[in-house]
Amino acid sequence: xxxxxxxxxxxxxxxxxxxxxxxxxxxxxxxxxxxxxxxxxxxxxxxxxxxxxxxxxxxxxxxxxxxxxxxxxxxxxxxxxxxxxxxxxxxxxxxxxxxxxxxxxxxxxxxxxxxxxxxxxxxxxxxxxxxxxxxxxxxxxxxxxxxxxxxxxxxxxxxxxxxxxxxxxxxxxxxxxxxxxxxxxxxxxxxxxxxxxxxxxxxxxxxxxxxxxxxxxxxxxxxxxxxxxxxxxxxxxxxxxxxxxxxxxxxxxxxxxxxxxxxxxxxxxxxxxxxxxxxxxxxxxxxxxxxxxxxxxxxxxxxxxxxxxxxxxxxxxxxxxxxxxxxxxxxxxxxxxxxxxxxxxxxxxxxxxxxxxxxxxxxxxxxxxxxxxxxxxxxxxxxxxxxxxxxxxxxxxxxxxxxxxxxxxxxxxxxxxxxxxxxxxxxxxxxxxxxxxxxxxxxxxxxxxxxxxxxxxxxxxxxxxxxxxxxxxxxxxxxxxxxxxxxxxxxxxxxxxxxxxxxxxxxxxxxxxxxxxxxxxxxxxxxxxxxxxxxxxxxxxxxxxxxxxxxxxxxxxxxxxxxxxxxxxxxxx
Amino acid sequence: xxxxxxxxxxxxxxxxxxxxxxxxxxxxxxxxxxxxxxxxxxxxxxxxxxxxxxxxxxxxxxxxxxxxxxxxxxxxxxxxxxxxxxxxx
Numbered sequence: 001x002x003x004x005x006x007x008x009x010x011x012x013x014x015x016x017x018x019x020x021x022x023x024x025x026x027x028x029x030x031x032x033x034x035x036x037x038x039x040x041x042x043x044x045x046x047x048x049x050x051x052x053x054x055x056x057x058x059x060x061x062x063x064x065x066x067x068x069x070x071x072x073x074x075x076x077x078x079x080x081x082x083x084x085x086x087x088x089x090x091x092x093x094x095x096x097x098x099x100x101x102x103x104x105x106x107x108x109x110x111x112x113x114x115x116x117x118x119x120x121x122x123x124x125x126x127x128x129x130x131x132x133x134x135x136x137x138x139x140x141x142x143x144x145x146x147x148x149x150x151x152x153x154x155x156x157x158x159x160x161x162x163x164x165x166x167x168x169x170x171x172x173x174x175x176x177x178x179x180x181x182x183x184x185x186x187x188x189x190x191x192x193x194x195x196x197x198x199x200x201x202x203x204x205x206x207x208x209x210x211x212x213x214x215x216x217x218x219x220x221x222x223x224x225x226x227x228x229x230x231x232x233x234x235x236x237x238x239x240x241x242x243x244x245x246x247x248x249x250x251x252x253x254x255x256x257x258x259x260x261x262x263x264x265x266x267x268x269x270x271x272x273x274x275x276x277x278x279x280x281x282x283x284x285x286x287x288x289x290x291x292x293x294x295x296x297x298x299x300x301x302x303x304x305x306x307x308x309x310x311x312x313x314x315x316x317x318x319x320x321x322x323x324x325x326x327x328x329x330x331x332x333x334x335x336x337x338x339x340x341x342x343x344x345x346x347x348x349x350x351x352x353x354x355x356x357x358x359x360x361x362x363x364x365x366x367x368x369x370x371x372x373x374x375x376x377x378x379x380x381x382x383x384x385x386x387x388x389x390x391x392x393x394x395x396x397x398x399x400x401x402x403x404x405x406x407x408x409x410x411x412x413x414x415x416x417x418x419x420x421x422x423x424x425x426x427x428x429x430x431x432x433x434x435x436x437x438x439x440x441x442x443x444x445x446x447x448x449x450x451x452x453x454x455x456x457x458x459x460x461x462x463x464x465x466x467x468x469x470x471x472x473x474x475x476x477x478x479x480x481x482x483x484x485x486x487x488x489x490x491x492x493x494x495x496x497x498x499x500x501x502x503x504x505x506x507x508x509x510x511x512x513x514x515x516x517x518x519x520x521x522x523x524x525x526x527x528x529x530x531x532x533x534x535x536x537x538x539x540x541x542x543x544x545x546x547x548x549x550x551x552x553x554x555x556x557x558x559x560x561x562x563x564x565x566x567x568x569x570x571x572x573x
Numbered sequence: 574x575x576x577x578x579x580x581x582x583x584x585x586x587x588x589x590x591x592x593x594x595x596x597x598x599x600x601x602x603x604x605x606x607x608x609x610x611x612x613x614x615x616x617x618x619x620x621x622x623x624x625x626x627x628x629x630x631x632x633x634x635x636x637x638x639x640x641x642x643x644x645x646x647x648x649x650x651x652x653x654x655x656x657x658x659x660x661x662x
Contacts, residue, residue, distance in 0.1 A: 072590075079593040079620060088619035115621045122627035126588045130624065133589065313584055313630075 019180025293328025295525020358393020
């Protein structure tokens with residue numbers, strides 16, 4: 001029975017782009033294998049099956065090493081092949097067949113499960129992440145003993161719905177030219193996500209599709225930029241997204257040509273576009289896409305990649321980022337954990353987004369904060385004048401004072417040890433809680449710059465939980481209230497002569513960026529992929545055209561009017 | 574039999590990739606190779622064995638080799654730990 005109701009999920013955007021196609025679900029075929037016994041006369045045959053299966057899977061893995069310039073993938077595949085020929089695995093499988101007289105499937109299944117269990121219990125984050133690789137070797141082997149050919153029934157242009165995708169499965173899928181990926185699990189660091197970004201496959205993660213009846217073959221649209229997944233979209237939605245996808249493709253191709261042109265509007269006024277960065281893998285794109293340094297370096301990966309987050313590891317990470325930024329500056333946002341990005345030891349909260357996150361958590365975990373600040377100041381010694389610090393989730397002025405006091409202490413300590421550092425690092429706050437925007441006139445006295453985070457500012461101003469599917473349609477950064485708060489913040493900054501940047505997703509939409517420029521905010525930070533498109537629009541319009549747009553937007557009463565103006569503006573010029 | 578204590582110097586520990594390099598190197602030698610850590614002893618030529626150690630950066634372990642080419646093998650393997658398994662990160 002097919003369900004034709006439109007269903008919308010709101011997941012976490014993981015790889016840019018719009019995918020339109022049909023649902024194809026990747027379900028685990030080999031769930032449990034039962035302990036089946038065999039006759040003594042069959043032992044030889046089952047050992048032979050194991051060895052043949054191993055050859056088959058190994059040759060399939062070899063064929064996967066085709067993506068050029070992806071050494072990491074090659075190493076992952078090498079590790080998979082080593083796992084196939086692991087001497088301990090071999091002797092365990094053989095002994096289970098010879099001594100215990102288990103069928104080959106179960107011998108493989110139970111051998112691998114012992115290791116999977118060990119790794120899951122190891123308490124090491126990477127070991128837990130890697131169990132998916134071992135599970136995939138196990139399942140491939142079991143499948144091969146049945147002499148079934150490897151094959152995903154997924155067809156070109158379909159959108160894969162999976163719980164999680166192993167790196168090798170991901171490579172198979174990318175060869176088929178799928179139109180998108182929706183995963184239930186998986187972090188932004190998972191190889192599947194990084195690979196989909198580099199291959200340009202739209203991807204949305206943390207979508208709990210599995211709890212609903214989602215049928216293969218249903219129409220689906222995914223938006224890797226906003227995280228929306230629409231099952232059984234209406235005709236109108238389909239047309240809308242098709243248009244957007246075409247526009248995006250055309251614009252992107254054209255826009256890349258703009259990357260190296262000067263950052264000036266048609267009438268010659270200057271602007272600066274910077275990149276929002278989270279992973280080292282993103283750094284090579286800074287130059288090709290025309291980013292002038294990094295306006296927002298998210299640092300939470302440091303927390304998740306290693307359990308210790310010691311100072312040296314951080315110094316190395318920040319150092320690499322600053323090196324890639326060259327002459328340009330890097331704004332490092334202090335750990336913004338909590339909320340949706342939960343630290344291991346945080347207890348459950350009813351309203352995590354209104355809870356213990358950002359600076360609130362940092363001020364409770366002083367050692368974590370001190371270590372991070374120490375790492376940042378140490379790095380600043382090598383990159384004087386290029387490092388800026390951004391404090392997240394500030395809602396009260398005293399939080400700024402507390403962080404600054406710790407900065408002073410950290411500097412004193414480094415001076416005592418004769419370690420060089422930049423003593424004039426700019427310290428700014430994220431304007432993402434409405435209280436700070438409303439009080440910005442006073443806040444400006446205590447900070448060196450403002451950075452407006454439009455995603456959270458929207459969530460807190462409109463009282464819409466970003467993660468709640470029922471109300472996700474109410475989440476819209478273009479709401480007139482958000483423009484007003486931005487305006488207030490800009491005016492306060494001007495009064496105290498401090499710079500303002502916008503680093504939320506809003507800035508990555510060309511018309512919105514134009515409107516922000518019209519409001520006098522000429523320093524914008526966004527995901528690297530959006531920079532060329534934004535730049536092309538800013539370069540080809542005059543400041544006056546943008547000012548006209550922003551003046552009108554600030555007079556709107558309703559969201560629809562904002563959209564009319566933004567769309568109309570594009571058509572007008 | 575020869576043995577040596579070493580420390581994992583890689584930033585992210587002895588994860589899949591370094592484990593793969595380690596096993597590849599060790600498998601080139603005839604000698605048996607074991608790794609001892611926190612009372613565990615695993616076959617150093619078994620990638621799953623090495624991975625289940627889940628050794629983080631800074632972890633100490635003992636390399637034990639026994640066989641005709643044990644000295645040369647130990648030297649080469651200890652060198653890998655020293656060079657962080659030739660990984661960029």
